[in-house]
Every structure is written in C-alpha cells, then in structure tokens.
Amino acid sequence: MIKVENLNVWFDDGYDRVDAVRGASFNVNQGESFGLVGESGSGKSTILRAMTGLAPTWSGRIEIDGLALHGHKRNRDFYKTVQMVFQDPYASLHPRHSVDQVLGEALHLQGFRDIDTRVVKLLDDVGLDRKFRFRYPHQLSGGQRQRVAIARALAGEPKVLLLDEPTSALDVSVQAEILNLLTDLREEHGLTYLMVSHDLPVIGHMCERLAVMKSGEIVEVMDVTQLRQMQAKHPYSQELIGVSVAH
Ligand SMILES: Nc1ncnc2c1ncn2[C@@H]1O[C@H](COP(=O)(O)OP(=O)(O)OP(=O)(O)O)[C@@H](O)[C@H]1O
Secondary structure (H helix, E strand, O other): OEEEEEEEEEEOOOOOOEEEEEEEEEEEOOOOEEEEEEOOOOOHHHHHHHHHOOOOOEEEEEEEOOEEOOOOOOOHHHHHHEEEEOOOHHHHOOOOOOHHHHHHHHHHHOOOOOHHHHHHHHHHHOOOOHHHOOOOHHHOOHHHHHHHHHHHHHOOOOOEEEEEOOOOOOOHHHHHHHHHHHHHHHHHHOOEEEEEEOOHHHHHHHOOEEEEEEOOEEEEEEEHHHHHOOOOOOHHHHHHHHHHHHO
C-alpha cells in the first residue's frame, strides 16, 4: 500500500541545508499498521510531511496505493486515499467552527450529498455522543477534540491514515482510549496506518512492524514480536528498547 524507496528530504539548500531524512526505505502492506519511532529530530515527521507535500524538497520514490507521488502538489485523489491526523487537536481545528461545520465541510469537499446522515455516522464511528455535534472546540476536552479530528480524517473514506503523534498532546488517561479507538477503526474500515511516535510502547501497542530512525536514517526495520522479545539488532534500537523498559 505504501512504498518508500531511498527517500531523501532536505531543507534550505546551501549553507543552511539540513538533511532531515537520508536514504529511507520501507513498505507498508495493505491493512497493516507501521510505526516510525526515534528520538526528537530523527526525521520521523519529515517522512510524513514529504508524503503530504509539506516538505517540498525530496528525492527517491514514494508510492501510495499504486500511485507514485511527485513534487509537493497533491490532488483530490490523493486526499481521497490519504488523510492525516496531527499531534495537536487544539491547533488543527478552527476555533470558530462547530463540530457540525468541521465534519460537514470535510464531507462537502469530498463530494458527498447526504451530509446530515454522514455527520451523525462519523460521530458514532468515533464514539462521540450526538450532543457534541453543535459544540465548538473550546467546549470539548482534548480527547473529544482528537475524536473530531479523526472523524474529519475519516469523512472521505480514505484507505490510509498518516498519524503524527496522535496522542502525545493528550492526558495519559485519555491516550489509551484514543489508541484503542484507532485500533478499532483500522479493523472496521480496513485502514492502513503509518504512525509516528517517539514513544516505543505506543508503537508496540499499535503497530505490527516498525522502523527505528536515528539522525535522519532508518537503522532497523523490525516486527513487533522482535520488539517484545527485545531482539533488536542495531545498538541504537537496543538502547531505545532498554530505555523504554527502564521506564
Ligand atoms: N521546515 C524546516 N526547515 C529546516 N529544518 C527542518 C524543518 N523541519 C524539520 N527540520 C529539521 O529536520 C530534522 C528532522 O525533523 P523532524 O520533525 O522530522 O523530526 P522528528 O523525528 O519528527 O522529531 P519530533 O518528534 O521532535 O517532531 C530536524 O533536525 C529538524 O530541525
């Protein structure tokens, strides 16, 4: 479903050039949940940004659902297939748009006409009571807001969700709820996930396979069984696993 081959992403050509991602390659199978994990600044989010066109200078190959991506312009078909959920639901929702407007607009943009029925269905899908439909973001908790952001991402019935630290801005008590919701939704909607997190236990809980990143490079791709059995090969992955076990 997702193929990334020899991906390089850089910012600011010339003296200030930052090579944020170097030679990254991995595949994500249809229906799979794949994690990108690594310390802050290792280039995880940059990979998602290159996919969505937010990191304009890149080379290599990115293919999603059989379509190769080029440059940084993404068309309607791309957003029909791929949607993103960001870390901070406070920032990603317009403060003066009600939940109804947020979801209605997303449905309208995707060309749906039965908007009323679909808004209600989306609320049900993400476990939000219908009483929240006409509320504004400031009237919702962080977890409820992230549910709205997830509902918006699902509006166009995408195949792939790119999840960038989707729970790290939330209270610990709410994080598990949202992760379990995402797990259920993947199953129910046959979604494929590419998920970024600096939190190895979160990736271990959510993903079947993962890539460990360090300083812009993927140092190891492993499956979650290897992770659980602490069978990482690369010293940096071993260190990362060691730290998360110690916590
Ligand atoms: N717009 C930009 N201009 C210049 N450098 C950038 C830009 N965006 C990211 N970088 C740099 O690219 C590198 C990778 O950043 P990235 O955000 O992908 O890391 P990350 O692993 O997702 O970390 P975090 O978990 O902190 O978000 C960092 O060194 C960062 O400073």
